[in-house]
Amino acid sequence: MIEIYHVPGTRSVRVIWLCEELGVRYEKIDVDFSPEFRASAEWRALNPVGKIPVMRDGDMTIFESGAMVEYILDKYGKERLRPAPGTSESGVYMQWCWFAEATFARPLGEMVNHRRAFAADEQVPAVVEEMADRARLCIAALDQALESQAYLCGPDFTAADIMTGYSLMLARRFDLMDEKYPNVLAYWHRLSARPAFEKATA
Ligand SMILES: N[C@@H](CCC(=O)N[C@@H](CS)C(=O)NCC(=O)O)C(=O)O
Structure with a gap:
């Protein structure tokens, strides 16, 4: 197992x-x-x-x-939760999987590490704000992608949404998701209502 x-x-x-x-x-x-x-x-x-x-x-x-x-x-997986390899849908799927960890989670992770590594009076607000701006840019990109579809690869939930859902969990810790990003907020509600998400975060 x-x-x-x-x-x-x-x-x-x-x-x-x-x-x-x-x-x-x-x-x-x-x-x-x-x-x-x-x-x-x-x-x-x-x-x-x-x-x-x-x-x-x-x-x-x-x-x-x-x-x-x-x-x-x-x-x-038995071909569930991701498009068939080699298709253009799979290219888009991989883009969002990599984006979730390599681009979006990166500044968020550094914010977490900065807070953990330094006492409050040693933290550098300008550095934290710069990382928050990078994360906001990613949230804006997600908001745009979700304008006309429920999930990142279209109408169906895929593992790219799992990769991204965790990054959004981190973004929420820093209050980076707000009403400026209505599509991301609605997406977050869809993701966090899934029974499998609830079990994973219980
Ligand atoms: N790219 C790695 C990142 C792993 C990572 O940063 N894990 C965090 C917890 S979510 C951690 O262990 N942080 C402690 C540290 O970086 O010192 C992955 O996706 O597994």
Whole structure:
């Protein structure tokens, strides 16, 4: 059975959410999120940069949440939740998956790290604001894409929405989603009402 090393509120939510959507069985293994544990030889053996999540399936161990999502779709997806590889729909699907982590989650992650690494009086507001602006640009891009469709790849929910849904969870922590982005707000309500999302974030 798939083992998902999990900390609530982290990117392991994506992997659990996907398994719940697909009805794939998994075991959740709680991880100590303290910097000390993440720096330990025990954890670095699973994730060399000390981050969450990690996933195991049989003798395979991987880090990077996007890779876990694609692996699960390849092995257990039965062609659900993503377009057929090699189609133009698949190109758009991959664009949004990569955008979710490489472009949108990047400034958000740095905001989280900045807040965690520095005491309130050591934080640099201009740096945080610059990262918030980068994240807002991403939210605006999503808002535009969602103007005439319910999900990022069209009328149907895909794993690109799972990748993006977690990034929106991070954006909400910083109050970056507001009425300037009505399509994103409506999209967020659709995503967060899904039973699989509720289970992954319970
Ligand atoms: N690109 C990685 C990012 C992993 C990541 O940044 N995880 C966060 C939790 S969601 C973490 O462990 N942060 C601790 C740190 O960066 O020190 C992925 O998608 O798995």
